[in-house]
Amino acid sequence: MTSVKVAIYVRISTTKQECENQLIQLRKYCEKSEWDIHKEYCDIISGQEESRPEYDKIFIDAHKKLFDGVLFWSLDRFARSGTLFTLQKLKELDNLNIFWHSYQEPYISSVGPWKDVVISIFATIAKLERERISERTKAGFFKDKDGVLRGRKTKKKVGRPQVPQSAIIQIDRIIKKDPNTPVRKIREQVMYKIKHGAIRHPSIGFICERKKIIVQKTGMKSNNL
Numbered sequence: 001m002t003s004v005k006v007a008i009y010v011r012i013s014t015t016k017q018e019c020e021n022q023l024i025q026l027r028k029y030c031e032k033s034e035w036d037i038h039k040e041y042c043d044i045i046s047g048q049e050e051s052r053p054e055y056d057k058i059f060i061d062a063h064k065k066l067f068d069g070v071l072f073w074s075l076d077r078f079a080r081s082g083t084l085f086t087l088q089k090l091k092e093l094d095n096l097n098i099f100w101h102s103y104q105e106p107y108i109s110s111v112g113p114w115k116d117v118v119i120s121i122f123a124t125i126a127k128l129e130r131e132r133i134s135e136r137t138k139a140g141f142f143k144d145k146d147g148v149l150r151g152r153k154t155k156k157k158v159g160r161p162q163v164p165q166s167a168i169i170q171i172d173r174i175i176k177k178d179p180n181t182p183v184r185k186i187r188e189q190v191m192y193k194i195k196h197g198a199i200r201h202p203s204i205g206f207i208c209e210r211k212k213i214i215v216q217k218t219g220m221k222s223n224n225l
Contacts, residue, residue: 005038005067006030007058011077012044019044022073029103030071038067059089062096069111074104083125090119163202167192171202171210179220183207 008030010022019042030037039061041054058070070093072078079086093100094110102108108118170190174181187201194200214220 003036004034004069006035006069006071007038007061007067008040009055009058009070009072009078010040010042011052011055011073012042026071026073026103035069035071059092062093062098065096067098069099069101071101071103073102075102075108078102087119163206164192167202168210171207172214175211175214176218176220179211179215183211 008023008026010019010026012018012022023040023042026040027037041058043052043054045052061067062070075086079089090100090110099110101111106112109115167190171186174186174189183204186207187204190202190207191199192202
């Protein structure tokens, strides 16, 4: 009788000690199930990190048909990039005729009666996830004629509040009076109120842009553009 070879995968975000504790339990499970351990793959990395070298190696080895199944500690340790991604990776193993099993959630398994139910639930959630992504993509963002980033549907501006016309007039007046006035000095002199009454000064970049426009239009000279 040919022995069943299993790849063990764990991902932890603290120390190697926790990794070893999980591996001990998974080794015992393999022994009870009469599975031979092909290799142990352990990523010590936070859930927010995109790179998981050992996780990637599992699928490289899976395509080489080096083992028959994958045993992981729990589903959230196996995949942390959304339901759609998780479903795709489980299906990838299925297509390679490699079974998968969660130690902490025995109903999440392709070797028992719950397989079709689990896949069906995942597929439904993944469909909803795809629809949400599609809606966000359709909403999108665009730049208006002034180069301000806005939401496509809401027309809501994104980023720093727009400088009011009254402040622009004040900036232009100072520049026209003396184009060599330091930008920082102009910024200190010009103030305006935004929502909730907060006081703001125009950005140095905005003032520089206004100075360039005025100099180009009037032909005035400035030594500190």
